[in-house]
Amino acid sequence: MEPSVEDINNILVVGAGAMGSQIGMLCALAGYNLSVQDIDENMLEKAQRQLKSRMARNVEKGRITQEEVDAAFERMSFTTDLESPASRADFVIEAAVEKLDVKRDIFAALGTTAPEHTVLATNSSTIVSSRIADATSRPDRVCNMHFFNPALVMKCVEVVRNPETSDATVETTAELARRLGKHPVILNKEISGFVANRILGALMDEAISLYENDIASFEDIDVACRMALGHPMGPFELMDLTGIDVGYYVRMARYQESGDPEDRPAKSITEKFEKGELGRKSGRGWYTYDEEGRKLR
Numbered sequence: 001m002e003p004s005v006e007d008i009n010n011i012l013v014v015g016a017g018a019m020g021s022q023i024g025m026l027c028a029l030a031g032y033n034l035s036v037q038d039i040d041e042n043m044l045e046k047a048q049r050q051l052k053s054r055m056a057r058n059v060e061k062g063r064i065t066q067e068e069v070d071a072a073f074e075r076m077s078f079t080t081d082l083e084s085p086a087s088r089a090d091f092v093i094e095a096a097v098e099k100l101d102v103k104r105d106i107f108a109a110l111g112t113t114a115p116e117h118t119v120l121a122t123n124s125s126t127i128v129s130s131r132i133a134d135a136t137s138r139p140d141r142v143c144n145m146h147f148f149n150p151a152l153v154m155k156c157v158e159v160v161r162n163p164e165t166s167d168a169t170v171e172t173t174a175e176l177a178r179r180l181g182k183h184p185v186i187l188n189k190e191i192s193g194f195v196a197n198r199i200l201g202a203l204m205d206e207a208i209s210l211y212e213n214d215i216a217s218f219e220d221i222d223v224a225c226r227m228a229l230g231h232p233m234g235p236f237e238l239m240d241l242t243g244i245d246v247g248y249y250v251r252m253a254r255y256q257e258s259g260d261p262e263d264r265p266a267k268s269i270t271e272k273f274e275k276g277e278l279g280r281k282s283g284r285g286w287y288t289y290d291e292e293g294r295k296l297r
């Protein structure tokens, strides 16, 4: 059976990190029954706490009513069990850690449990879906569906087909993105990093090089990007938002693929990664944050 957006009622999001939890919230707000699965109970609790506080702010600011928020939370469940929500899911979005072996294990499990019509999408920005699709017996129903951070706010979703992805899978995924209030950008061919992150990566590399060569402080480089170029946030603030570990794994994956030492994560990023200073989610990265992710300095 070919996938169709009209058949989607139940969505499963795998991974309750910053991306997975907000993608889940978007689905529930759009009226879908939604399960968020994570192996870590603490991640599930943290996700619920943060989503509740984010939604409370949106109610306070008159962006949404309390009734709409309550109804969305009633459609959501948070669980450590993968099998039962997968067996009911009409669409799956995987947003687990950026590690190929973890994703392949998840897709192998989903491939045997999810109904036949179900599209299995990965939110990965660097691991193209052809590297995961063969872990399932449905490579035509596997693609990348890449959201941007913060997923509740950023309006773009990249939909990337692998050589075996069917047209129905691309159309279903793009239409789902529209129904979640996003603008899909469709990539006809796989390329690691896709469109937006390749452009962003060039900016980040230059910012890190300026900092590591002691040309300016990271705070001032952020000011230049905000005040001179009109970016909503500077590259170091953005690294803290998206996660220093995410950037680190992206470069490690690129290095493992190319073998080119130039592709390795930068020295300052490796140091922060090794110290566990991962950005907003760990309370400290380039800047320091409170429990709600607000910048302290």
Ligand code: 3HC
Binding pocket: 054, 057, 058, 061, 124, 125, 147, 148, 149, 150, 151, 152, 153, 154, 197, 200, 232, 233, 238, 242, 246, 293
């Ligand atoms: N989660 C959800 N919503 C958030 C948020 C977060 N972490 N941060 C901010 N918002 C929302 C809130 O509604 C907030 O209003 P509120 O605090 O009054 O409720 C509203 O955005 C405005 O936020 P702020 O006033 O704190 O700050 P800004 O006006 O600067 O907006 C921003 C914040 C939307 C994050 C903006 O700075 C921005 O667009 N930054 C660039 C983000 C970006 O480039 N994202 C792409 C990253 S690359 C990526 O994701 C790829 C992946 O593969 C890693």
